Amino acid sequence: MKRKPILMAGIMLSITLIYISCVHEVPVPSDTGGNGGGSIPVSGQPCSSDSVYFVNDILPMLVSSCAMSGCHDAASHEEGVILTSYAGIMKEVKAGNATNSSLYKVIVRTDGERMPPPPAPPMTAEQIAKIKTWINQGAKNNSCDRCDTTSFKFSTAIQPLIQNKCQGCHNPNSLGGGIDLSTYAGIKASALNGTLYGSVTWATGFTKMPQGGSKLPDCEIRQIKKWIDAGTPND
Incomplete structure (x- = not known):
């Protein structure tokens, strides 16, 4: 009978560790480029400085910050959220309306429910601005070719x-x-x-x-x- 408190303590510790390392109430996934395919495809279309591109900017950012093992990758899908594909990400996005999108709401939070969750650092102001702009521009599954091999500073x-x-x-x-x-x-x-x-x-x-x-x-x-x-x- 004395084992029950020990067992419950272990369970609570495991839950706490999961909470600390993963994200909550996040929105997101996508069909382009998830989980170990080849190189990220680009359209060959020149990039516009006025646009934010899903394949080039948004997907890699979310995979790096939110889709690690134990959180929002396809295997873990914490709280049913997968952030490795366009289709998944769009479940948490209202195209054209960033402030009404779950994804945007959770990355701008300043409490323990923000994404990525503490103690991980929050997204930078530039990253948040890119996500906001991409959503407000229609949250398109778009890409462009902006890389310049002569630039490597x-x-x-x-x-x-x-x-x-x-x-x-x-x-x-x-x-x-x-x-x-x-x-x-x-x-x-x-x-x-x-x-x-x-x-x-x-x-x-x-x-x-x-x-x-x-x-x-x-x-x-x-x-x-x-x-x-x-x-x-x-x-």
Whole structure:
């Protein structure tokens, strides 16, 4: 009989850990690019600076921040929410109306119910603005070809790429594989030991990154390679 309190304590601890590591009442998934397919497809259409694109911007951001194992990937689907496909994400979005969309509401919260949940860092103001703009522009399943392999500066190419597609799983509060990609020093260390390039190219012996998502476009992989070959400058 004395085992019951111990058993209940264990159950409550497990629930608490799940709550801390995953997101609640989130909306989201999509048909484009989920779960380990090939490189993210692009339409060949030039990008407009006035538009936000689902395949290029929104899906990688949500996969990195919300669709890790135990939360909103296809296997875990916490609270029935899957954030790895367009169809799933649209269940939580009202096209043309960000402020009425569950997805937007939960990422702008400042309490324990926000997404990603504490202690994970919140999305940046720029990321939130992109999601809001994408929804208000009709939440289209759109893509474009914006990558420029001649541009591989850390501040304008590499850091934004890592922030939007990798940092959700690799920050001080969520050290996937023990790797922190939230700082230049962390990104540089991962680049110099071969982990960064091995992971994004899905090389044998490395964990595929982004994990649970599509492989980075070839152009972005070339940008990373050029930056590494240039000596990983903090430029």
